[in-house]
Every structure is written in structure tokens, then in C-alpha cells.
Amino acid sequence: MSGNRLYRVEGLVLKTSFLGDRDVLVTLIASDGSKLTAMAWGARKLTSRKMGHIEQLNQIDVTLYRGRNMPSISQVQSMDNFQILKGNLERLSQSLYITELVDGFAMEANSNPELYTLFLDCLHALQDSNANHMIVPFFQFNLLSVCGHMPELYRCVECGHVLDSYSNRFCIELGGLLCDNCKPELWRVRFVNDDTIDILRLFNSSPNFPRSSTTSEDIYRELRSILDKSIRYWLDKDVQSSDFMDHVGRYSREQVV
Amino acid sequence: MNDQVSAPSPVARLIRELNRLPGIGIKSAQRLAYYIIRLPSEEVEGIAESILGVKDKIIYCSVCQNLTEVDPCELCNDPHRNNGIICVVEEPLDVLAIERAGFYKGYYHVLHGVVSPMNGIGPGDLRIKELLPRLNNDAVKEVILGVNPTLEGDATSMYIQRLISPLGIKVTNLARGLPIGGQLEYADAVTLNRAYQGRIEL
Ligand SMILES: [Zn+2]
Ligand SMILES: [Zn+2]
Numbered sequence: 001m002s003g004n005r006l007y008r009v010e011g012l013v014l015k016t017s018f019l020g021d022r023d024v025l026v027t028l029i030a031s032d033g034s035k036l037t038a039m040a041w042g043a044r045k046l047t048s049r050k051m052g053h054i055e056q057l058n059q060i061d062v063t064l065y066r067g068r069n070m071p072s073i074s075q076v077q078s079m080d081n082f083q084i085l086k087g088n089l090e091r092l093s094q095s096l097y098i099t100e101l102v103d104g105f106a107m108e109a110n111s112n113p114e115l116y117t118l119f120l121d122c123l124h125a126l127q128d129s130n131a132n133h134m135i136v137p138f139f140q141f142n143l144l145s146v147c148g149h150m151p152e153l154y155r156c157v158e159c160g161h162v163l164d165s166y167s168n169r170f171c172i173e174l175g176g177l178l179c180d181n182c183k184p185e186l187w188r189v190r191f192v193n194d195d196t197i198d199i200l201r202l203f204n205s206s207p208n209f210p211r212s213s214t215t216s217e218d219i220y221r222e223l224r225s226i227l228d229k230s231i232r233y234w235l236d237k238d239v240q241s242s243d244f245m246d247h248v249g250r251y252s253r254e255q256v257v
Numbered sequence: 258m259n260d261q262v263s264a265p266s267p268v269a270r271l272i273r274e275l276n277r278l279p280g281i282g283i284k285s286a287q288r289l290a291y292y293i294i295r296l297p298s299e300e301v302e303g304i305a306e307s308i309l310g311v312k313d314k315i316i317y318c319s320v321c322q323n324l325t326e327v328d329p330c331e332l333c334n335d336p337h338r339n340n341g342i343i344c345v346v347e348e349p350l351d352v353l354a355i356e357r358a359g360f361y362k363g364y365y366h367v368l369h370g371v372v373s374p375m376n377g378i379g380p381g382d383l384r385i386k387e388l389l390p391r392l393n394n395d396a397v398k399e400v401i402l403g404v405n406p407t408l409e410g411d412a413t414s415m416y417i418q419r420l421i422s423p424l425g426i427k428v429t430n431l432a433r434g435l436p437i438g439g440q441l442e443y444a445d446a447v448t449l450n451r452a453y454q455g456r457i458e459l
Contacts, residue, residue, distance in 0.1 A: 015375065020280060046436050052445030056408050081447055086408060089415040096374045096412075103375075241374035248416070 005066040006074060009036070012119060013058045014103045018044065026054050026073065028062075029102055029119065033112030038064055039072040053078040057086065057095055057123065085127045093245040098122055098139050100241045101231065105147050114146040125209035133220065133249065134213040140227035141203040149234050151226075152176025153201050158184055168192050172229045192226065195219045200226075268294065320391065322384040323367045324349050332356075332365060339363045341398040343391065345417065347371055347405060355403070363401075366391065371404055371413040380416055388417070392424055399427040406433045406451075432457075 011028035014035070019025055024043040029035050043050040050073065053060055059080040064071040085091045102119045106112070122139045125131060144150055155162055156179035157171060169178045173187040177197070183189070196219055215223070231239065268290055275286035293301060317323070318330035325331070332338070332352070342363030346352055352365050368383045391397065400421055404410040418428050434452030435444055444452070 046438075047440070047443055049443050049445060052447040055447070078446065083447070083450075086411065087415075089412065089419060092408075092412055092415070093374060100375045240377035243377075244372065244374035244379050247379065 006063055007066065008061070008063050010059070010061055010079070011036075012102075012116070012123070013054055013056050013060060014099055014106075015056055016054060024051070024054060027103065028060070029106045029116055031113065031116050033106060033115040034110055035103070035106040035108050037070060037108075038062070039067070039070055040076070041072055043073075050076055052081075055081065057082050057099065059120065059123075082123055082127055085123065090248050091126045091131055093241070093248040094136050095123060095126055097136065097239065097241045097245040098143075100239055101140070101143055101235075104235045104237070104239070105143060112146065115143070118142050118146055121209060128211075130211040132210065132213040134210040134215065136245070137199075137220075137223050137227050138203055138206075138209055140224075140231055141200060144227075144230055144234070145204075147234070149175060149230070150204070151200060151230060153197065153204060156182055158182035168194065168197065170226060172226070172233050175230070190226075193219060193222060196222045196226070199223055317384075321365045321367060322369065322387055323352055323365060337362075340396045342401060343388075343397055343399075344401040344403045345388065346403045347410070347413075351403065363399075368404070368413070371407070371409045372416060373409050374412070380413075383413070385417060385420070389420065392421065392426055397426055399429060401429050401431065403431050 009028075010031040014027045014029055016027070017025045019039075022042050022044050024040040025037060026040055027035065027037045040050050040054055042048050043054060053076045054073070055078075058078045059082075061077045061079055062073055063075040065074045082095070085095055098119065102115065106115060118139065122135065125135050141151070151170075152175060153163075155176075156167070157174040157176040158178055159182050161179050161181075163177055163179055167177050167179055168191055169180075169189045170176065170192045171178055171184060171187050171189050174184060177192075178184070178189060195215075199215065199219070200223070228239075228242065271290045271293065272283070272286045275281055275289050276283055278286075281289070293304070314326050315324050316326070316328060318325045318328055318333055320329045320333040323330050323332065327334075339362045343366050344355065344361060344363055345366045345368060346355070347368055347370060349367055352367060355361050355365075366384075366388050368385060370378060370383050372378055372380055372383065388400075392400070400417075402414040402417060404413050414430060421428055432451075432455035434448065434455050435441065441449075
């Protein structure tokens with residue numbers, strides 16, 4: 001057995017839950033993209049230095065002590081606590097939504113560094129003054145990609161033929177566009193606008209989060225609908241925080257108009 | 258779980274019910290159950306009655322949403338309080354804490370929780386909409402948001418602030434910062450920053 005029971009991890013806090021009056025269970029995604037849960041003993045005591053650091057959405061540098069069942073947090077230091085983002089209701093609601101998605105897709109003992117980078121980049125994008133309503137769909141698309149479920153946009157998902165420019169039928173369950181000859185009977189096929197497909201292809205070719213958005217409300221809704229449903233399909237459960245995000249977002253857009 | 262199976266069924270049921278209470282693990286539930294079994298019958302009846310009485314007699318105050326036996330509650334019925342201020346808190350226990358401190362003379366509004374989007378708890382699950390009719394008169398000059406300084410508490414505060422702001426009523430937050438008796442060196446950067454933001458002139 002290895003003699004060194006202390007090890008150091010960089011990560012982002014996905015969620016925390018209180019155990020009794022003193023202790024906190026912290027779930028984080030480590031920089032290698034794996035999910036881990038650690039115990040912060042005594043973190044809720046007034047003299048503890050841990051509580052402020054282990055808040056949800058914090059990027060932390062943490063020293064863990066290998067325990068029999070679960071690691072415990074020996075030391076923790078926040079590297080970034082995303083104060084701007086947390087002080088803005090709309091961005092906070094979006095951050096909590098993407099956090100729930102990362103929590104759903106990340107797995108214990110399964111490294112996926114791209115997932116961590118995507119999450120961190122997205123929080124930075126939401127923290128930025130150019131934050132706009134395309135950040136969430138861009139994140140959704142790339143989340144599907146880094147988790148191996150990227151929507152197929154160039155070849156028919158059924159027969160593999162290269163698609164024509166007028167192939168506008170999308171199937172969530174098969175995970176992409178269909179050519180005109182393929183009519184899968186088992187699955188529902190939906191018509192998608194050219195503009196929506198263009199945005200998805202742009203997402204696929206762009207390495208950076210969009211810094212502006214000029215999409216119409218209809219196209220935005222269609223884009224979100226496809227991505228929401230794809231995520232729902234792969235995650236195989238409802239995303240709780242989407243209602244709050246959409247509720248807050250709708251209100252904000254109405255205020256602007 | 259094996260202990261439960263081996264216990265006689267009324268005992269197993271009691272353990273199971275106690276285990277559902279917040280903060281009561283299976284070991285504590287077992288200890289409580291065997292304590293109850295050893296109590297004299299009158300005492301057990303007293304406990305059972307008090308639990309049933311809570312459900313029968315306690316209602317939500319139609320004004321502040323706090324738990325009460327009479328509606329409106331005693332606090333809402335007190336004419337000597339300042340009707341220009343409403344303090345919004347998460348739980349009935351928070352009202353007790355502020356009352357115990359004795360400095361606050363305004364009225365309260367109890368939300369019964371905070372928004373917790375990842376757990377599916379949205380504004381509609383809290384008693385937020387009951388607050389708005391209380392602000393539709395000229396009496397209320399200030400709403401104090403006294404929810405806990407957590408991420409979800411902050412989200413709740415921002416949400417309520419956004420609802421209230423069109424009404425032109427002053428909205429304040431309780432100051433966050435250093436605990437009395439705490440030490441500066443133990444404070445994290447966020448706490449220090451908030452204490453700095455909320456500093457007051459002496
Ligand atoms: Zn085909
Ligand atoms: Zn009342």
C-alpha cells in the first residue's frame with residue numbers, strides 16, 4: 001500500500017450538502033474530468049476556514065486525505081469564486097443549469113479532461129461582460145461532443161451518405177440529421193430550419209464560446225429544443241434546474257423589450 | 258437495515274418512521290425507538306398527542322406565512338410594531354432568532370425555504386407570491402432580505418429583489434461579514450470581501 005495518503009487536486013465544486021450541523025459533503029469535478037465526493041469535516045463551524053472555499057461553482061485547489069470509504073478535505077483554497085457570475089441572477093441560473101449537466105455526465109474514476117475544460121471555459125464565458133444567450137446552447141452542443149454524443153450534421157445518421165444542403169430532418173434518438181431516402185419507422189423525425197442547422201455547424205467548427213448573438217427568438221427556441229431533448233435522451237432523466245433558468249431568462253428578455 | 262428486519266414489526270415500523278426525520282440516522286432511530294419502548298405509557302401518549310396536536314392546531318399565518326395557532330399570528334396582530342418594514346426570512350426558526358435578539362420591531366415574511374434549482378425547488382414552491390400583496394400599500398418603505406448568505410439564498414434574494422424593484426420600495430440585505438468572536442485570520446477571501454463591502458462609518 002502506498003504510504004502517502006495525502007494528494008492534491010484541482011477541481012470545480014458541483015454541489016455541497018450539509019451532514020448534521022458541522023460537516024459538509026462536497027462533490028467536485030477534478031481537472032482530469034472525473035467526479036469525486038469528499039468530506040469536509042467541521043466545515044460549518046465558525047472557526048473553520050473551509051466553508052467559503054467549498055461553495056458551489058468555486059474553482060478550488062484541494063488537498064485530500066485518502067480515507068477508507070471516501071476522501072476527506074485536509075486543506076482547501078479557492079482559486080476563483082466567480083463573484084460576478086454569482087451576483088447576476090440570470091447568469092447564476094445558467095451556471096447552475098450547466099453544473100447540473102456536468103454533474104449528470106461526469107463519472108467517478110472516469111477521466112475526461114475536455115469536460116473539465118469545457119465547464120471551466122463556460123463559467124469564464126458567463127462571467128465575461130459579453131455573456132449572451134448563445135452560451136448555454138454552445139455548452140450543450142460541446143457537452144454532447146466531449147461525452148461522445150455529438151449530433152451528426154454532415155452525414156445521414158441512418159445510411160451514412162453525405163447530406164444534401166436541403167436535408168432538414170433531425171432525429172434525437174439516432175443523434176443527427178437524415179437524408180431524404182431514410183425514414184426510420186421506430187423514431188420520431190422532426191423538421192429543422194436551415195438557420196438552426198447552420199448554428200449547430202458553426203458550433204461544431206468554433207473553438208470559442210460565442211461573444212455575441214443575433215439569433216431570432218424562434219430559431220433560438222428550436223436550437224434549445226433540439227439540444228435539450230438530446231441531453232434529456234442521453235442523460236435519461238429530467239434536468240431540474242432548466243425550469244428556473246428558463247423562468248429567469250424569459251423574464252429578462254421581456255424586460256429588455 | 259438487518260437490525261430492522263430482525264426487530265418485531267411494530268418496533269421496525271417505529272424505527273422506520275423515526276429514521277425519516279431530518280438528522281435521524283438508522284442508529285439514532287433505533288436508540289430512540291428502544292427508549293420509547295421503555296417509557297411509561299402516559300409519557301408515550303404525551304409525545305404522540307403533541308405530535309398530532311402540531312398537525313391539528315398549527316396553521317400558516319395568512320399574512321406572514323409563519324406557523325401559528327391563530328390567524329393572523331401574534332406578531333402580525335401586534336399594532337405596536339413598525340408597519341414600514343418587512344423582514345423576509347427562510348424559516349420560522351429565523352423569526353425566533355431575530356425576536357430573541359430583540360432589536361427588530363418591524364414585521365416578518367417567512368418563505369419556507371430558498372430556491373434550489375438543481376433540486377427542482379423554484380420560486381413557485383416558496384411563499385414568495387404571498388409577499389407581493391403586502392407591498393401594495395404605501396405603508397411599507399423597506400423590505401429587508403434576511404435569508405442565509407448561501408448561493409441559493411443569494412439567488413432567492415436576487416429573485417425577490419427583481420420582483421420588488423418595480424414597486425419603488427427600498428430593498429436591503431443583512432450585512433455579511435465577520436462573525437462576532439471570530440478571527441480575521443480564519444476568514445476566507447469571500448467573507449473578507451463581503452465584510453469590506455458592507456463596512457460602515459463609525
Ligand atoms: Zn440516409
Ligand atoms: Zn403572521
